[in-house]
Amino acid sequence: MSGQTPGREPENPLDQALESVDAAAEPGLAEELEQERAREREAAVEETGVRWADAFRRIVSGGWVVSVGAIVLAVLVGSIMIVFTDERVQETAGYFFARPGDMLAAAADAVGGAYSALFRGSVYNYQADTLTLAIRPLTQTLTNAGPLVAAGLGVALAFRAGLFNIGGQGQILMAAAGAGWVGFGLTGVPFPLHLLLALVAGILAGALWAGIAGILKARTGAHEVIVTIMLNYVAFYLISYLLATPGLLQAPGSANPQTPRTQESAILPRLVGERFPLHWGFVLSLLAVVLVWWLLNRSSIGFSFRAVGENPKAARVAGIDVPRTTVSVMLVAGALVGLAGVQQVLGTITTGFGSDIDAGIGFDAITVALLGRSNPWGVLGAGILFGGFKAGGSAMQAGEGIPIEIVLVVQSLIVLFIAAPPLVRAIFRLPQPVTRQRRGTPPVRSTATTTEGQA
Amino acid sequence: MTATTVDGATAPQAAAPSRAVSTVTPKAAIALGVVLALYALLLLLAPHEGDARFRLSTERDLFVLPTLEVPALATAWVCAAIGLAVVALAVVRNLGGRRVPLWGTVLYAAALLVGFLAWAAAGSPRDLSVVGLLSGAVVLCVPIVYGALGGVIGERAGVVNIAIEGQLLAGAFTAAIVGSLTNSPWAGLLAAMVASVLVALVLGLFAITYKVNQIIVGVVLNVLVIGLTSFLYSQVLVPSAEVLNTTTRFARIPIPFLERIPLLGPVLFNQTIVVYLMFVMVFAVWFALYRTRWGLRVRAVGEHPKAADTVGIDVVRTRYRAVVTAGAVAGIGGAFYTVVSINQFNREMTAGAGFIALAAVIFGKWNPVRAALAGLLFGFATNLQNVLSVVGSPVPSQFMLMLPYVVTLLAVAGLVGRSRPPAADGVPYTKE
Numbered sequence: 001m002s003g004q005t006p007g008r009e010p011e012n013p014l015d016q017a018l019e020s021v022d023a024a025a026e027p028g029l030a031e032e033l034e035q036e037r038a039r040e041r042e043a044a045v046e047e048t049g050v051r052w053a054d055a056f057r058r059i060v061s062g063g064w065v066v067s068v069g070a071i072v073l074a075v076l077v078g079s080i081m082i083v084f085t086d087e088r089v090q091e092t093a094g095y096f097f098a099r100p101g102d103m104l105a106a107a108a109d110a111v112g113g114a115y116s117a118l119f120r121g122s123v124y125n126y127q128a129d130t131l132t133l134a135i136r137p138l139t140q141t142l143t144n145a146g147p148l149v150a151a152g153l154g155v156a157l158a159f160r161a162g163l164f165n166i167g168g169q170g171q172i173l174m175a176a177a178g179a180g181w182v183g184f185g186l187t188g189v190p191f192p193l194h195l196l197l198a199l200v201a202g203i204l205a206g207a208l209w210a211g212i213a214g215i216l217k218a219r220t221g222a223h224e225v226i227v228t229i230m231l232n233y234v235a236f237y238l239i240s241y242l243l244a245t246p247g248l249l250q251a252p253g254s255a256n257p258q259t260p261r262t263q264e265s266a267i268l269p270r271l272v273g274e275r276f277p278l279h280w281g282f283v284l285s286l287l288a289v290v291l292v293w294w295l296l297n298r299s300s301i302g303f304s305f306r307a308v309g310e311n312p313k314a315a316r317v318a319g320i321d322v323p324r325t326t327v328s329v330m331l332v333a334g335a336l337v338g339l340a341g342v343q344q345v346l347g348t349i350t351t352g353f354g355s356d357i358d359a360g361i362g363f364d365a366i367t368v369a370l371l372g373r374s375n376p377w378g379v380l381g382a383g384i385l386f387g388g389f390k391a392g393g394s395a396m397q398a399g400e401g402i403p404i405e406i407v408l409v410v411q412s413l414i415v416l417f418i419a420a421p422p423l424v425r426a427i428f429r430l431p432q433p434v435t436r437q438r439r440g441t442p443p444v445r446s447t448a449t450t451t452e453g454q455a
Numbered sequence: 456m457t458a459t460t461v462d463g464a465t466a467p468q469a470a471a472p473s474r475a476v477s478t479v480t481p482k483a484a485i486a487l488g489v490v491l492a493l494y495a496l497l498l499l500l501a502p503h504e505g506d507a508r509f510r511l512s513t514e515r516d517l518f519v520l521p522t523l524e525v526p527a528l529a530t531a532w533v534c535a536a537i538g539l540a541v542v543a544l545a546v547v548r549n550l551g552g553r554r555v556p557l558w559g560t561v562l563y564a565a566a567l568l569v570g571f572l573a574w575a576a577a578g579s580p581r582d583l584s585v586v587g588l589l590s591g592a593v594v595l596c597v598p599i600v601y602g603a604l605g606g607v608i609g610e611r612a613g614v615v616n617i618a619i620e621g622q623l624l625a626g627a628f629t630a631a632i633v634g635s636l637t638n639s640p641w642a643g644l645l646a647a648m649v650a651s652v653l654v655a656l657v658l659g660l661f662a663i664t665y666k667v668n669q670i671i672v673g674v675v676l677n678v679l680v681i682g683l684t685s686f687l688y689s690q691v692l693v694p695s696a697e698v699l700n701t702t703t704r705f706a707r708i709p710i711p712f713l714e715r716i717p718l719l720g721p722v723l724f725n726q727t728i729v730v731y732l733m734f735v736m737v738f739a740v741w742f743a744l745y746r747t748r749w750g751l752r753v754r755a756v757g758e759h760p761k762a763a764d765t766v767g768i769d770v771v772r773t774r775y776r777a778v779v780t781a782g783a784v785a786g787i788g789g790a791f792y793t794v795v796s797i798n799q800f801n802r803e804m805t806a807g808a809g810f811i812a813l814a815a816v817i818f819g820k821w822n823p824v825r826a827a828l829a830g831l832l833f834g835f836a837t838n839l840q841n842v843l844s845v846v847g848s849p850v851p852s853q854f855m856l857m858l859p860y861v862v863t864l865l866a867v868a869g870l871v872g873r874s875r876p877p878a879a880d881g882v883p884y885t886k887e
Contacts (some may be wrong), residue, residue, distance in 0.1 A: 060461065067475050081683075081686065085687070085691060087689040105710045164670055166674070196528065216864070216867075216868050220482055220867075220868045221870075222864075222867040222868045223817060223867065225617070225813075225866065226814050226817055226863065226867050227864060227868075229813070229814070230814065230860040230861075230863050230864045230867075231860075231864070233807070233857065233860040234857050234860050234861060234864070237853040237854070237857040237860075238853070238857065239852045241851050241853035241854065244851075244852075244853070270562075358690065363678065364672075366674055367675065367678065370671055370675070395808070402690075403685065403686050403689040403690060405681075405682045405683075405685035405686040405689070406677075406682070406686050407682075408678055408681060408682025408685070408686075409679060409682035409683055409686060411678065411682075412675045412676075412678040412679035412682060415671075415675045416661065416672070416675050416676075416679065419661065419665075419667040419671055419672065419675070420661055420665040420667050421663055422665055423661075
């Protein structure tokens with residue numbers, strides 16, 4: 001409650017009124033009082049000139065501090081794992097009580113080495129000889145972020161409509177197959193047109209594959225989680241079959257399950273010069289972010305998506321065709337995930353691909369969407385962060401011999417902690433959020449805060 | 456299933472949307488018809504001349520059944536006719552507003568299966584070993600069945616468990632380490648249960664105490680366990696594989712006399728303790744859920760936690776207990792990988808079995824016996840691919856591998872009818 005600064009604030013009748021109102025019983029009244037009190041407090045703060053203190057309090061109780069706290073916690077756990085599995089730490093731990101400094105130094109060395117390698121591999125390589133090499137990691141991060149953001153948007157959009165799209169892997173595979181098939185199969189089409197055709201083919205393939213899940217959900221009530229998981233496997237084996245069969249996706253004259261190279265006329269051009277891996281796919285993802293933001297917040301179709309997500313029954317009463325909305329949500333989500341697959345084939349891996357072209361993006365996209373709180377801009381930030389983890393993780397594995405799976409651990413811990421703000425607040429002893437009650441879901445919220453108080 | 460009926464207005468909104476619609480839909484008939492059409496198309500487009508030979512016995516049996524030799528195409532078409540009869544029955548039943556009877560679906564599946572096997576094995580120089588097909592299926596279904604049983608217990612209490620995959624993997628990993636260090640598969644089994652319970656406790660902490668979306672927790676826990684085990688595998692297990700990653704496996708325990716019954720003996724009575732335990736466990740979970748006070752409470756908490764709370768059942772504690780029990784059961788399935796199947800741990804060795812178990816839970820309508828049967832079906836479909844590749848099947852192996860997933864899709868979309876989850880499944884309970 002408001003107990004963290006009891007003495008500093010002048011006695012306020014509104015505070016007393018709020019105390020006497022049972023938030024669970026009368027959510028509306030409590031909320032009004034709360035807002036009134038906030039307004040009064042703002043005015044009081046202006047007068048007394050402690051605006052900074054108030055701003056600080058708002059910041060540390062806000063959502064993104066929890067995100068930062070979650071990242072810090074996850075990185076800490078990652079450090080512990082690095083320390084415990086480091087050989088030199090284990091050796092020096094043998095004589096810890098004789099010379100504790102040795103072990104501590106080894107531990108610091110291991111952690112420092114790991115995270116500096118992560119930084120060098122993802123942001124700026126300060127050990128590089130030329131500026132080109134030094135900033136190359138950053139472009140690698142953004143290259144990785146492109147598909148992650150696109151696929152994350154697909155998952156986030158479905159989330160907002162109350163659908164859980166675990167089918168990223170399958171949708172990426174189908175999109176890659178579609179874009180690849182046009183990208184290397186179609187000949188004699190000039191550059192921008194060929195690229196455009198390949199893009200459209202891939203995005204369509206992803207949309208249709210997700211659309212199957214949408215139709216099954218809408219028509220038969222089959223749970224989309226199960227359907228999308230199953231479609232992942234079906235897509236994987238289908239692509240494996242296409243890749244292993246001459247005349248379909250397999251490169252002619254090759255026995256490997258791999259496609260031919262993407263033709264030059266269908267490749268996404270590099271964005272900042274040939275020496276950097278960054279291609280136009282990232283720009284496409286940025287456009288997708290804006291598009292999804294507009295779709296969700298400014299368009300009527302996006303409104304119906306969100307309405308169905310918030311409460312399908314109310315949406316139906318309000319005249320929204322819920323089954324149709326379900327199908328269109330999955331189509332749009334699949335198209336966005338498809339954009340990720342397209343970027344992989346037409347931008348990142350243009351020398352022919354196998355059935356591992358999805359590179360785990362489909363599942364990473366879920367964590368990206370969760371970390372971004374299903375908000376397009378949040379997804380952008382989360383995608384760039386995870387893209388950096390991916391780039392830095394490879395560098396860490398190559399340079400320090402630390403398996404890249406540690407990145408998985410850190411990523412999943414971040415999401416886990418972010419999903420439970422009360423836990424992070426309890427660990428860091430952060431104050432409770434300023435506005436505790438969100439409009440629309442008062443009973444759940446108000447009782448949730450009581451458990452927060454206990455934690 | 457349960458006698459509890461929940462009024463749509465009071466049921467939590469996250470449950471299946473339109474539960475009140477008429478229960479009989481033509482979905483099942485359509486699904487059966489579509490599959491039959493595909494099957495007939497297969498026979499027409501790729502006719503396979505020759506005889507199919509089914510070997511029914513092994514040398515150790517009390518008496519030897521003859522190897523069954525049938526003309527492939529004729530058998531396949533006879534089976535298609537049986538299938539058509541069931542489809543016709545389904546349509547007639549549907550017009551009368553009634554469901555397709557279970558025996559109809561079973562007959563249909565059996566007919567199409569025999570027909571398909573005859574078609575696939577036609578003209579092969581090798582016999583198709585029915586014993587191998589069935590006993591392999593029983594072995595392969597073990598982790599799926601244990602995982603599904605765990606899933607059923609958890610979801611019956613209202614906690615969706617997407618993290619079955621993580622529980623299996625954590626169990627397999629821990630069983631490998633402890634089993635190797637102690638040289639005892641029993642210790643490995645126990646350790647797997649403990650590890651899986653730990654995963655379940657994390658799930659409980661976030662899903663029950665912190666009321667985080669359970670699907671999110673589950674997905675993230677899977678990633679976490681995959682990351683942890685893969686990291687520790689390459690950092691710890693690989694460098695000292697002989698000490699930490701070489702387990703002693705459970706030996707097969709043939710049950711005297713029974714194991715020599717033709718066909719059934721090798722399939723059911725010459726297995727490891729974990730398989731026997733599985734049969735017991737399916738019954739035990741069923742009994743516990745439907746015939747004990749604990750089970751009644753678990754189901755009450757999953758259907759209508761508020762009502763359960765009103766009559767004095769501690770919802771949070773009941774859910775925690777159910778989730779922990781479910782974790783222990785799933786852990787046995789995890790141990791299967793490293794102390795029964797092979798003797799070492801590999802990166803991501805569960806390969807999605809947990810997700811299949813989840814599908815089995817839904818396929819089995821949240822009933823332990825049905826879920827176990829669904830798990831058996833998945834094991835069978837997986838083993839079918841292995842057996843057919845030995846016989847030299849004309850179907851590309853990728854399509855055979857795809858089969859269990861397609862079957863699940865068809866099942867959740869139509870065959871099983873409307874599968875209704877426990878009403879409060881996935882809904883955190885907040886006491887008011």
